[in-house]
Amino acid sequence: MSRTRNAWVLPTSVVLALLLSLVPLPPMVQALRPYWLALVLAYWVIEEPERVGLGFVFIMGLIADISFGGLLGEQALRLVVMAFILQRFRARLRFFPLSQQALAIGGLLLNDRIVASAIHFAVGEPMLPWTYWWAPLIGLLLWPPLFVLLDGLRLGRRS
Known part of the structure; x- marks a missing residue:
């Protein structure tokens, strides 16, 4: 099986994650927006560590x-912290059932909120409202279908 056969999936998924994060939402739902870029990059760090x-x-x-x-560098720092933890535990995570992987990703997304709050506190930015703490739960619920979708696209049809 050729690894480069579906090379378009990585850049397309990252661009779509960025676009989904930019879509305007009503203020009531804005706080529940999952961190799409973190979810997509988590998948690629787990499944293609030599590329991502x-x-x-x-x-x-x-x-x-x-x-x-x-704030320039905020998301970069948050994503690198998440990717570092994923790389450290990648071997174990790959063999977890999807439900346990979702719990681990939910924990990483919660850690991301803690890092974001620490950054906001350190630079004197206003703190995020308490409703933003629900987004990791949404990410946890979205992980299994997102994983299955990206895995299917990455691997393609098997002969």
Whole structure:
């Protein structure tokens, strides 16, 4: 099976994750928006570590920072912290059932909120409202279908 057969899936999924993060939502639902870029990059760090490492994740974080107009380097730092933890435990995570993987990803997304809060506190930015703490739960619920979708696209049809 050729590994480069579906090489388009990685850049397409990252661009779609960025676009989904930029779609305007009503204020009531905005806080529940999952961190699409983190979910997609988590998949690629777990499944294709030779293609998606800390450098790639950092660059995608900087692109996200520029796209969203936030504090430059905030998302880059948050994503690198997540990717580092994923790389450290990748061998174990790959063999977890999908439900346990979802719990681990939910924990990483919760850790991401803690890192974001620490960054906001350190630079004097206003703290995120309490409703933003629900987004990791949404990410946890989205992990299994997202994993299955990306895995199917990456692997393609098996003969």
